Amino acid sequence: MGVINEIVVVFHLLSMAAIVGGWLAAGRQGRIVPSMVWGGRLTVVTGLILVAIAEMIKTPNHMKIGVKFGIALAVLGLGEIANSRQRKLAIEQPALVGGGAPAAAARAASPAAAGVGSLVDAMFWLTVLNVAIAALWRSYS
Numbered sequence: 001m002g003v004i005n006e007i008v009v010v011f012h013l014l015s016m017a018a019i020v021g022g023w024l025a026a027g028r029q030g031r032i033v034p035s036m037v038w039g040g041r042l043t044v045v046t047g048l049i050l051v052a053i054a055e056m057i058k059t060p061n062h063m064k065i066g067v068k069f070g071i072a073l074a075v076l077g078l079g080e081i082a083n084s085r086q087r088k089l090a091i092e093q094p095a096l097v098g099g100g101a102p103a104a105a106a107r108a109a110s111p112a113a114a115g116v117g118s119l120v121d122a123m124f125w126l127t128v129l130n131v132a133i134a135a136l137w138r139s140y141s
């Protein structure tokens with residue numbers, strides 16, 4: 001069970017990295033990319049598998065898990081809403097959703113694009129918060 005737990009931890013960490021990396025690559029310019037959406041989904045899935053394994057082999061800290069789960073659900077929801085807003089924007093104003101400096105400048109001047117950018121930023125900072133909770137709240141296992 002130990003090795004399975006460690007393999008799932010690897011995927012859990014890669015899911016988190018997909019959110020952080022996606023934000024560094026595109027989120028900072030106010031865009032959401034698939035790695036952020038999928039990272040949000042997979043942190044929850046892999047986190048729940050880790051909890052299931054932990055329940056079998058030890059007594060996990062349920063308070064810590066509950067806090068992380070709540071934050072992760074918020075990250076997931078923000079990602080899904082930002083993604084659907086950006087899809088709508090891609091149909092209505094395609095110039096606002098591309099990469100590169102001109103599109104970033106157009107987004108900065110658009111309230112509709114700001115609605116995606118602020119969700120993506122919140123997603124990133126809540127993910128950082130969950131990493132801090134995971135690493136600093138040490139009395140969990």
Ligand code: HEM
Pocket residue numbers: 005009012013016043044046047048050051054060065068069071072073075126127128130131134135
């Ligand atoms: C944005 C969401 C999340 C982030 C960024 C995140 C981050 C992390 C990190 C960095 C670790 C490694 C900590 C360490 O070993 O020192 C970890 C471990 C863990 N996470 Fe998460 N997590 C998230 C969501 C969740 C969720 C939703 C759950 C469960 C409901 C969960 C359950 C766990 C468990 C049980 C471990 C311990 C694994 C072990 O050491 O055996 N996580 N998480």
